[in-house]
Amino acid sequence: MSRDEINSLFRTYKDNKDPAVKNVLVGAYMDLVHSLARRFINRGEPLDDLVQVASMGLLKAIDRFDPDRNVQFTTYAVPTIVGELRRYFRDRSSAIRLPRGLRERSHMLNTAIQRFSQEKGRSPKVSEIAEITGISEEEVIEGLEGAEATTIASLDTTTETGDLSLLDVIGGEDKTLKLLDERLSLAGAMSSLDAREQNLLYLRFIEGLSQTEIADRLEISQMHVSRLLRRTLLSLRQSLTASSREPFIS
């Protein structure tokens, strides 16, 4: 669609607020919505949710845009959509808000841990991270656990070297489910987990890989693996607890 056609549509919409015109405008800018939503993909929320939030921002931008101001719509829409996404993270993604300094420290630690693990082939000690980053051990612990407490990792987040999501990388095979189920004799409880979650448990508890080794294999950070495992174990435990009243089948 040409710029003139777009401007014409905005003028029409401004005059009659016709939902059909609005739908056409929404369709014209969905690529922008996806592009902006993807910027936030590494924060632990599923892409679908982010696109939904960004779409709300787009709708607001279309409603408020004034085509007579001689400004391109994207100039107006981008900050509106990004603002909507930021509000989403501020309001919903964490029950506890980390102070900015702690968030930055957490990011710095994540980078340092990743670099150390890659160079040395093992997980660092807190003292080693403290030495590399130049902060105290207490500050390192605070940064690590503070981030753990407020971040819910998602398997939908992308790997750190590409656009693939962890769901794609981890993969899923029925044999994993079978092996784990047999090993644990959990009588089907594993089926409550996503195939990729089962695979993550398989890597850690059957293959016996360390978090650093899993991180290396999946091209994500050790901190991310830690969060994913926590989340997966929580899901499994909840599922088991919910079904604990059922009779045990060996």
Add this chain to the structure above:
Amino acid sequence: MTGTLSDTVCVHVPPLERSSEVVRMATTAMATQAGLNLDQADDLNTAIDELFRLSISDHNKQHTFCVRYEVHPDRLEVVAEGIKANLGDESSKVGRYRRFIIEKVADRFEESSNPEGGFDILLVKFLTH
């Protein structure tokens, strides 16, 4: 267990969901003091979290969750004291799951009766160089 004891810390928290982060912070701090790396510290956190969940579960709710950390030159020992449920109970899915996880992440794991009731559960993580 043998070896020179260099430091002991006890943590008592109420059996509330929000206490789990306090325990986690204490565990990471003690793992650091013992010289464990992040993978090992996280393993211990996983095991202790399972014990904490056990202690706050409806059937086994305790007045407090007590955990004792002992730093040795070559290892960190963690004892969850007076846990009401027996980890050896293989009759429930949750019990088997919990035991499996703990056995996998701890280098050593022992369970003994507590004279004041319940069970003491010892987890050991050795330093690797």
